[in-house]
Amino acid sequence: MASSAAVPFWRAAGMTYITYSNICANLVRNCLKEPFKAEALSREKVHFSISKWADGKPEKPILRSDTPGV
């Protein structure tokens, strides 16, 4: 059966709604005036570590961080 609903262009390109929404939010944040921009960007910083598990043991974790030097 052919798809009946008209999909948005980003969904047709393989993007999910969350990705689309986050891109929009990032673009808006980048266009803010100064103290608000610094606040917004610091609010959205993430810092986490991921480890894949193999044979029931965690392998070396990968650290993802927006705060440099951590």
Next chain:
Amino acid sequence: MLRQASRLLSRSVAAGSSKSATARGFSTEVPSTIDSTFVESWKKVAPNMDPPQTPSSFMKPRPSTASSIPTKLTVNFVLPYASELSGKEVDMVIIPATTGQMGVLPGHVPTIAELKPGIMSVHEGTDVNKYFVSSGFAFLHANSVADIIAVEAVPLENIDPSQVQKGLAEFTQKLAAASTDLEKAEAQIGVEVHSAMNAALTG
């Protein structure tokens, strides 16, 4: 296989209708009826423990729809990091739905609207508060409560026009140069968001 379809359908409908006496209604009905047979069998097995609570016992029943249209719209406008407006009574909000600017008055038809980047304005008497919303959803309920959720919403004064122009030029150029579908989509999003911000600042 399809010959059995009508028999299967009628069988499931019959089963559904026979259970309709005990079928659960919508949450507008107060979920206070506890299943007594379950409670009795629980007490036989574990007499010293309270029967487990179900999510519905924690829920407040959905407020019923007033018979006459309320005079004010109650707005809850939330962002992931802050509750911008909480239970505020206003006259009207205009939300940037993907289908166009939608004005919401008290007594609006229950709607779920996806929002596009644009201006949301809250009208209270003669005061108008405008926010630029990056994207989100608006849930309009039958009892004149509007829940608007956005990922990022800023007052228009906080947007820097020069950065908007720069971004618009950059993404227009990226759109022309894009090769893969994904790049095109990202550039297109950039163009749309920046044009919306531009229109918001100049309009």
